[in-house]
Amino acid sequence: MNTLRLILRMLRRDWRAGELTVLGLALMVAVASLTSVGFLTDRISQALIQESHQLLGGDLLLTSDHPLREAVRQEAVRRGLRMTDSISFPSMASSGAQEAMTSQLAEIKAVAAGYPLRGTLRKAPAPNTADAETRAIPERGTVWLDERLADALHVQPGTAIRIGTRDLRFAAVLTQEPDRAMSIFGMAPHLLMHIDDLAATGLIQPASRVTFRLHLAGDPQQIADFTHWVQAHLERGERLEDMRNARPEVRAILDRAQRFLRLAALLAVVLAAVAVGFAADRYMRRHLDGCAVMRCLGARQSQIVLIHGGEFMLFGLLATLAGCIAGYAAQWGLQGMLAGLFFESLPSPSWQPWAHGLLVGMALVAGFALPPLLRLRAVPTLRVLRREWASSEPLSLGTYAFGCLMLAGLMLWVAGEVQLGAVIITGFAVALGLYTLLARALLFAVGRLSITSALHRRTQRSGLRLGLANLRRHTAASILQAAALGLGLTALLLLSVGRQGLVDSWRSKMPADAPNQFIINIQPEQQQPLREFFRSKGLPTPKLEPMIRGRLVAINDQPVTPESFPDENARHLVDREFNLSWTATLPPGNEIVAGRWHGAGHAPSASAEAEYSVEQGLAETLHLGLGDRLVYEIAGERLTGRITSLRKLEWDSLRVNFFVVTQPTILDRFPGSFITSFHLPVQHADFINELVRSFPNLTVIDVAALMSQLQSMLDQIARAVQAVFGFALLAGLVVLYAALQASSDERRYELALLRALGARHRQLREALLTEFAMLGAIAGLLAGCGSTAISWALARFVFHLDYQPDAILLPLGLFAGAIGIALVGWLGTAGTLHRPALEHLRGG
DSSP: OHHHHHHHHHHHHHHHHHHHHHHHHHHHHHHHHHHHHHHHHHHHHHHHTTTTTHTTSSSSEESSOOOOHHHHHHHHHHTTTEEEEEEEEEEEEEOOGGGGOOEEEEEEEOOOTTTTTSSSSEEEETTTSSOOOEOOOOOOOOEEEHHHHHHHHTTTTTTEEETTTTEEEEEEEEEEETTTTSGGGSSEEEEEEEGGHHHHHOOOOOTTOOEEEEEEEEHHHHHHHHHHHHHTOOOOOOOEOSSSTTSHHHHHHHHHHHHHHHHHHHHHHHHHHHHHHHHHHHHHHHHHHHHHHHHHOOOOOOHHHHHHHHHHHHHHHHHHHHHHHHHHHHHHHHHTTTTSSSSSSSSOOSSSSHHHHHHHHHHHHHIIEEEEEEEGGGGGGGGGGGOOTTTTTOOHHHHHHHHHHHHHHHHHHHHSSSHHHHHHHHHHHHHHHHHHHHHHHHHHEEEEEEEHHHHHHHTTHHHHHHHHHHHHHHHHHHHHHHHHHHHHHHHHIIIIIIIHHHHHHHHHHSTTOOOEEEEOOOOOOOHHHHHHHHTTTTOOOOOEEEEEHHHHHHHHEEEOOOOGGGGHHHHHHHHHEEEEEOOOSOTTTTTEEEEOOSSSSSSSOOOEEEEEEEEHHHHTTOOEEEEEEEEEEEETTEEEEEEEHHHEEOOGGOOOOEEEEEEEETTTTTTTTEEEEEEOOOOGGGGHHHHHHHOOEEEEEEEHHHHHHHHHHHHHHHHHHHHHHHHHHHHHHHHHHHHHHHTHHHHHHHHHHHHHTTHHHHHHHHHHHHHHHHHHHHHHHHHHHHHHHHHHHHIIIISSOOOOOOOOHHHHHHHHHHHHHHHHHHHHHHGGGSHHHHHHHHHH
């Protein structure tokens, strides 16, 4: 009880004296950065779990890229399950008279009676009116449009909507559907129709991109038994979803966003750990006299450690709780930045983010605050009379080894996997090491400048020389501050100027006449009429590329399944259907990097073995090489061939490209369609409406509109990430403040001594501003170089762009670092100049 009273008394006294301010700030920033991300992702995860039934439209969802087998339906009926169907695909919706038709790409969903089995549909009688739940689906001959589609088509209920070759009446506004997809076409407006009207539209053709869904519902035991049965009978292209893996595309986006945001937050944790170490070291040095007195009064070493350690742990707990509250408040801002990407409303967070925040805060205290306090055990009683305790005694690296191990453990926990965690730890260590070496070199160069004779003569009586000398005298602290601040500034420069530079480089790579429209679902008999239509409108005739959909079933006579590959991308590629094409001439933008192009020589007969030209990236992902034997299943038949060449493609050209191309006549016996891309000038804006009016079955994809939507999504995510990196910058400023406080006593004594020796107020002010501005300039220069190098590496090795780093990065980093850090440093030390010099000299 006496020890507890001492802990509380010292905590109250040190808090009033401001001894624990920096420690509290560092812990709050670190915990708030992680918990703000944790709270948001936890709420989204809970929303997925709570709405899993609605997200599936049932208790179980079986999706497929082909019509589902009758045997599956019969087994579901035998087990007493309720079921209903839905079919989704992208297509054009049109409205208006022939001369003034308006068309819009939409996500079409055809549903059967009973949909949805779980969750509800909501509809409104007209746009911008109150909606209500409904258990009905659109009647035959009618459709429901969401408000986006109604606005795009400029229609009101009662208007005829053309879907393919069928006119359907707009009967209601769709305001909610439970299982809306989040694919690239899921961003398009939505239309709901009756499944019995689908055949009359003529939209389902060979090679059409269609997703078939079977929704099932029943008792938990019935669902479990059927799940066990169907998992053993799943075929290629079929996937089973339940409450645990509902909406895998949403979970994939969430996992990636959560990991990236948490890694950004981890930078703040690393910097905060440095600040905690600074604050604890200063606390230890300022309490040496008190510990010596306590030793004289009979206190044991264990008691001293227990009292001060208990004070830090109790204060750390309070600061961590404050950081959790700050993180809870900050996550509302992040939710606003990501509004519309996941859910409109989210449930309250669980206890887990609070527990994670407490774990992070207490780990920082235990790993970086307690080690300096352990040195208090060695304070001799003789210090009361003679200050001979070795304040300059080197700190044992072993005392911080535990903290570094805990920090590495935090990185592994945030990363979620050992391999990625090891890369992150290595990356942080290398970045910090490089920044430390560069900061040391720059400080050495600054020190050499300050002692050159010419500069010495010009600045002998000014504060400039004093400021540069201070940097040289406090080299270790200056290096650490510059490296820490450089990391924070690098992140912000990379996400602002660097990111925009990458986007501009990508845009500049595309020519002004790059294709901005794609047409799919072109039937063989429509080739010549479509060419003539383009010519009649004064547009260049596009090249129509043949396309047949096939599934890879064997490599070198070995059956292929998604489970054959450990890589997630490879599993996804193998599970989907490939778009195969044929041509005798090498397409533009294609370059043979290995083997020979199959177009050389005479045209093969239909019975000859196929020769495949495979895209280089696909070959690397699936571990394919020249001479490998591939077997594709197309419309129930198998096509065998060998890889005779590998191609490198310009994917960002927006031309039609294919992973696999073979020679002509080989695929003639299989049903297929055609695809093309073309550039539509702005002055021909009505062309799409006329095209869809003449060819109702075609699907036109406005690439520019989709890219605009993707850019909007990326901007939202980038703003959220920048906000999280703002914590890192704040942590860097806390590091600066902590380092200033750690050397504040020595700095006050030096300033007081200079004033006693005749230094003027102006000289000392110049010295302080010079020191802080130079420190900030070094950190900004490091940030400018680092962000430039990272941007170049991303462009060169990830995005394959000819990137020219933005010339503003270096001056911007230099200017922002110098001005910002000079301001913060001046605010922290300016008060020293206005206090009597004798007060500091007497205090030592």
